[in-house]
Structures are given as structure tokens and as C-alpha cells.
Amino acid sequence: MGADLRYAVIGTGALGGFYGARLQRAGAEVHYLLRSDYDHVKENGLAVESPDGNFTLPEVYAYSDAQKMPPCDVAIVALKTTQNHLLSSVLPPLTETGVVLVLQNGLGVEAQAAELVGSDRVLGGLCFLCSNKVGPGHIRHLDYKKIAMGEYRADQSAGGVTERLEAIAQDFERADIPIERAEDLVLARWKKLMWNIPFNGLSVILNATTDAMMSDDNARTLAEILMEEVRQGASSQGRTVPAAFTQTMLDHTAAMKPYRTSMKIDYDERRPLEVEAMYGAPVRAAQAQGVVLPHIETLYHQLKFLDQQNRQG
Ligand SMILES: NC(=O)C1=CN([C@@H]2O[C@H](COP(=O)(O)OP(=O)(O)OC[C@H]3O[C@@H](n4cnc5c(N)ncnc54)[C@H](OP(=O)(O)O)[C@@H]3O)[C@@H](O)[C@H]2O)C=CC1
Numbered sequence: 001m002g003a004d005l006r007y008a009v010i011g012t013g014a015l016g017g018f019y020g021a022r023l024q025r026a027g028a029e030v031h032y033l034l035r036s037d038y039d040h041v042k043e044n045g046l047a048v049e050s051p052d053g054n055f056t057l058p059e060v061y062a063y064s065d066a067q068k069m070p071p072c073d074v075a076i077v078a079l080k081t082t083q084n085h086l087l088s089s090v091l092p093p094l095t096e097t098g099v100v101l102v103l104q105n106g107l108g109v110e111a112q113a114a115e116l117v118g119s120d121r122v123l124g125g126l127c128f129l130c131s132n133k134v135g136p137g138h139i140r141h142l143d144y145k146k147i148a149m150g151e152y153r154a155d156q157s158a159g160g161v162t163e164r165l166e167a168i169a170q171d172f173e174r175a176d177i178p179i180e181r182a183e184d185l186v187l188a189r190w191k192k193l194m195w196n197i198p199f200n201g202l203s204v205i206l207n208a209t210t211d212a213m214m215s216d217d218n219a220r221t222l223a224e225i226l227m228e229e230v231r232q233g234a235s236s237q238g239r240t241v242p243a244a245f246t247q248t249m250l251d252h253t254a255a256m257k258p259y260r261t262s263m264k265i266d267y268d269e270r271r272p273l274e275v276e277a278m279y280g281a282p283v284r285a286a287q288a289q290g291v292v293l294p295h296i297e298t299l300y301h302q303l304k305f306l307d308q309q310n311r312q313g
């Protein structure tokens with residue numbers, strides 16, 4: 001992998017638009033794949049509002065067809081996981097040493113990219129970010145931005161910190177994005193699920209923002225029960241999430257600015273919910289090891305029902 005990496009952002013929304021624009025502003029060459037915003041962004045570029053400072057990029061390399069993109073060193077997958085069935089048609093050509101970096105929430109998402117490009121060419125990242133797309137090519141970054149990034153291994157082993165991971169991490173750091181080098185991507189994914197499984201799902205079921213859930217004993221209890229099960233799920237995969245991490249997540253959420261989770265926004269906008277990647281995949285991974293996660297499974301079925309009703313309605 002050469003010194004100056006060329007990036008592709010596949011899905012220029014809340015997350016992809018934010019990180020892509022930050023990389024470009026820091027000097028990286030970034031190519032963006034867009035869908036509904038293509039004409040607007042080709043004409044006007046991207047605008048980012050952020051507590052770090054607002055900025056615009058009047059000129060960006062915009063595409064509506066991945067096959068027209070140049071070979072890239074790092075293709076960042078930033079679609080919703082509900083669109084991953086389209087991956088084969090939206091990934092750009094890669095350079096000889098090019099890799100796919102999957103920045104989506106959930107579990108098992110790297111495997112979908114690995115099927116297409118080979119399991120030795122995939123990394124994953126967990127983004128601790130609150131960002132929304134509020135208009136065509138218009139990203140509103142609200143809070144946080146750190147990424148825990150790690151190497152994917154088909155056998156689920158820890159991939160360690162490789163040179164290419166280090167090179168990508170340094171590009172992000174130049175863009176003022178803190179990067180945690182995750183030795184074990186599987187553990188990092190389960191730790192992120194400690195937040196997403198309780199709060200994304202409950203925000204839809206309880207029709208509540210994070211502050212409303214944190215200030216209510218019943219909602220907090222539900223969140224704690226779910227977190228305990230996520231720990232059991234991690235343990236079924238040979239990973240240990242320390243018991244104290246539950247309190248860390250609760251404290252983190254209590255300290256957050258009131259937040260409507262991404263799943264709640266998708267629900268309110270009648271868009272498909274990321275139920276399979278966030279709930280189905282962890283439940284199935286645990287089940288494959290003979291471990292049942294009853295509360296998470298219940299939430300999974302409730303969310304599947306609500307998602308279906310919501311989009312029919
Ligand atoms: N937003 C956040 O703060 C965080 C998000 N995440 C995760 O990141 C992932 C992305 O989420 P987020 O950025 O919020 O979602 P968004 O919906 O904001 O962004 C996804 C983008 O992908 C585009 N897209 C969809 N299909 C295609 C296609 N076929 N070709 C080109 N572009 C396409 C969409 O375009 P269109 O506008 O046409 O729909 C949209 O702009 C999810 O897995 C989410 O859970 C994780 C942590 C925080």
C-alpha cells in the first residue's frame with residue numbers, strides 16, 4: 001500500500017459524508033459514490049456542520065456509478081447494512097493492494113465484503129459518532145467521532161495491528177479523527193453492540209430518546225438486561241466484555257446530549273431498520289455456539305414486526 005492512499009466513500013450519507021469530507025479536507029484524494037444526492041453534490045459539493053467548525057467542499061469527485069470510479073486503495077462502506085445486498089454493484093475497482101473498510105454498525109458485515117474481494121482484503125471499523133444527513137450533500141455532525149478500527153479475519157481470530165491498518169489510521173488522525181487500533185475486531189464489534197443493541201432497539205419500541213430512557217428506571221433496567229445478554233453473546237464467541245463495561249456504557253449514555261438514535265430516525269422516516277445486522281446476526285452467532293439470548297431475540301422479533309408494519313403503512 002503506497003504513501004498517498006486514494007479513498008472511495010460508498011454511500012455518502014451521515015457517516016460516509018462526514019469522514020470522507022474530513023479526509024478530503026486534510027489532503028486525501030476522496031471519491032464519493034452517491035445515489036439521490038448525486039446531481040446536487042456534483043454541482044455544489046458537500047457541506048458539513050460540526051461542533052469542530054463548519055466547512056464546505058465546493059468541489060468533490062462525485063459518481064453515480066461505481067464502475068466509473070478509479071481504482072481505490074481504501075473503499076469505505078458507509079451504506080446502511082440494509083443495502084448490503086447491493087455491494088457487488090457498488091464497490092469500486094480496487095488497486096492491487098486495495099482494501100475494503102466496512103464502517104457499518106452490527107455484526108458479520110465484513111463477511112459480506114470478504115465474499116466479493118477476498119477475506120485478506122477487508123478491515124472493519126466501529127464509529128462512535130452522532131451524525132445526520134439533513135439535506136442533499138449536507139451533513140450535520142452532532143457529537144463524537146472516534147473509530148475503533150481492526151483487521152477482519154475469516155476464522156474470527158484477532159488480526160492484530162498491520163502496516164496497512166496503521167497507514168489508514170494515520171490518514172484519519174491527520175483529519176483529526178481519533179483512531180483506536182483494535183487488535184481484535186470481533187471483540188470491538190461486541191463492545192459496540194453493548195450500546196447499539198439496547199439503545200437503538202429500545203428507542204423504537206419505547207418511542208424515546210436517550211435522555212428519556214436514561215432518566216427512567218424501567219428503561220434503564222431493560223437496557224441493563226440487554227447489555228448483560230450482549231456480554232453473554234460475546235462470551236459465546238470466546239470474547240470477554242468485562243462486567244464493569246455495562247456501567248461505563250450507562251454513564252456514557254447519561255452524559256450524552258439527548259439523542260434520537262439512528263434506528264429511531266430510520267423508523268420515523270419509514271426507512272428499513274438495520275435489524276438483521278444489529279440483532280439477527282448476534283442472535284444467530286450465539287445460537288451457533290448453543291447459547292440463547294432470549295431478550296435480544298424478543299427485541300429482534302418485535303423490531304422485525306414494527307419494521308414491516310411501518311413500511312407497509
Ligand atoms: N450516522 C451515525 O452517526 C452513525 C452511523 N453508523 C452506521 O453507519 C452506517 C451508515 O449510516 P448513516 O451514514 O447514518 O446512513 P445514511 O442513510 O445517512 O447514509 C447512507 C448513504 O448511502 C447512500 N446509498 C444507499 N444506497 C446507495 C447506492 N445503491 N448507491 C449509492 N449510495 C447509496 C444513501 O443515499 P440516499 O441519500 O439516496 O439514501 C445515503 O446517503 C450504518 O450501518 C449505521 O448504523 C454508525 C455509527 C454512527
Ligand SMILES: CC(C)(CO)C(=O)C(=O)O
Binds near residue numbers: 105127128129144261
Ligand atoms: C453510541 C453512538 C450514539 C455514539 O457513541 C453511536 O456510535 C451509534 O449511534 O452507533
